[in-house]
Amino acid sequence: MSARTSDVLVVGGGIIGLVTAWRAAQRGLVTAVVDPEPGGGAARVAAGMLAAVTELHHGEQTLLGLNVESARRYPQFAAELSDLTGHDLGYRRSGTLAVALDADDRAHLRELHALQRQSGLTSEWLSGRECRRLEPMLAPGVRGGLRVDGDHQIDPRRLAAALVTACERAGVTFHRRWAERLSVVSVGGGRADGIVTDDGTALKAGQVVLAGGSLSGRLAGVPRELLPPVRPVKGQVLRLTVPPRYAPFLSRTVRAVVRGSDVYLVPRENGELVVGATSEELGWDTTVTAGGVYELLRDAHELLPGISELPLTETRAGLRPASPDNAPLLGPSGLDGLLLATGHHRNGVLLTPVTGDVLAHVLTTGELPDLARPFTPRRFGAAALSEQPA
Numbered sequence: 084m085s086a087r088t089s090d091v092l093v094v095g096g097g098i099i100g101l102v103t104a105w106r107a108a109q110r111g112l113v114t115a116v117v118d119p120e121p122g123g124g125a126a127r128v129a130a131g132m133l134a135a136v137t138e139l140h141h142g143e144q145t146l147l148g149l150n151v152e153s154a155r156r157y158p159q160f161a162a163e164l165s166d167l168t169g170h171d172l173g174y175r176r177s178g179t180l181a182v183a184l185d186a187d188d189r190a191h192l193r194e195l196h197a198l199q200r201q202s203g204l205t206s207e208w209l210s211g212r213e214c215r216r217l218e219p220m221l222a223p224g225v226r227g228g229l230r231v232d233g234d235h236q237i238d239p240r241r242l243a244a245a246l247v248t249a250c251e252r253a254g255v256t257f258h259r260r261w262a263e264r265l266s267v268v269s270v271g272g273g274r275a276d277g278i279v280t281d282d283g284t285a286l287k288a289g290q291v292v293l294a295g296g297s298l299s300g301r302l303a304g305v306p307r308e309l310l311p312p313v314r315p316v317k318g319q320v321l322r323l324t325v326p327p328r329y330a331p332f333l334s335r336t337v338r339a340v341v342r343g344s345d346v347y348l349v350p351r352e353n354g355e356l357v358v359g360a361t362s363e364e365l366g367w368d369t370t371v372t373a374g375g376v377y378e379l380l381r382d383a384h385e386l387l388p389g390i391s392e393l394p395l396t397e398t399r400a401g402l403r404p405a406s407p408d409n410a411p412l413l414g415p416s417g418l419d420g421l422l423l424a425t426g427h428h429r430n431g432v433l434l435t436p437v438t439g440d441v442l443a444h445v446l447t448t449g450e451l452p453d454l455a456r457p458f459t460p461r462r463f464g465a466a467a468l469s470e471q472p473a
């Protein structure tokens with residue numbers, strides 16, 4: 084079939100692919116996205132917490148810098164996208180309360196508080212009574228908590244829909260097919276020059292961005308040693324509805340670690356209450372299981388016994404695209420013409436603004452901006468791995 088040409092071809096129409104395409108088109112690049120269902124992917128499942136502070140983990144300080152920078156860009160990003168498209172993104176700056184239900188949880192939360200302070204982040208320790216004063220539906224057994232007013236939320240489904248509209252307005256072309264194979268021409272050390280879709284159409288492009296979420300490591304035609312080391316991490320998520328007579332059930336996101344697992348409840352202004360999430364290494368399985376739903380409800384019920392009154396309106400499972408160090412892979416892949424924007428793991432929604440900016444910069448200048456240098460895909464390349472101490 085005949086070839087169609089663009090400056091940039093983005094493989095994957097999830098929020099990361101869409102923001103990349105939108106920002107590239109805004110910079111004057113002729114841009115196309117290939118995805119059977121743009122606006123789908125993990126954003127259909129994600130709760131949308133912008134949790135740079137409450138999801139801080141030991142050993143992830145480098146990632147923290149990128150997370151904090153993206154959180155800083157969010158207000159302007161959301162305002163621009165919303166003004167341009169007329170979409171309400173459900174962006175809510177109502178903050179987060181991380182609570183402890185027993186002495187072990189409290190010790191864990193105290194450690195997180197210390198790490199946050201060492202990292203220059205703002206959070207406030209509250210007694211159990213102070214937590215319940217903020218959120219009266221909390222269980223009486225809550226032993227203390229961390230108030231983080233800077234961790235906000237957005238509705239990822241609305242974000243994805245707005246990004247599709249923004250792309251359309253910026254002139255991005257959508258090819259609603261699967262990308263089957265990267266096309267590589269053998270000049271010099273080889274160069275990516277497009278993809279072939281599952282109906283055999285050849286789409287040619289000056290640069291290809293692989294933004295396929297957890298599928299990014301599977302695109303045929305990418306040289307084996309350059310395939311991004313991304314694996315799927317399953318998350319099951321529930322949606323409840325708060326009837327008007329119970330509103331406001333929660334005024335901010337509430338989360339805890341219960342029996343070693345994260346549970347969070349994210350209240351939207353429209354009455355949706357998102358409860359997440361399991362974290363399961365089960366390959367490509369996206370089954371919603373009785374055990375997953377049971378554990379989420381059991382843990383959420385310990386935090387907020389009143390949830391048992393609420394209608395359960397949706398259950399879903401999605402796949403986080405996880406990399407070996409939990410940080411994204413951004414920029415040139417090592418094959419000319421092929422760039423990566425994948426591996427965002429737990430932080431895809433949070434990192435959407437900064438990813439769009441970074442990829443647009445690389446696509447137009449060929450250079451990674453300083454803040455993205457630690458996230459070069461080359462850190463996992465064959466050379467980097469052979470430099471690791473045994």
Ligand code: GLY
Nearest residue numbers: 318359360429430
């Ligand atoms: N960032 C929330 C999650 O991955 O479950």
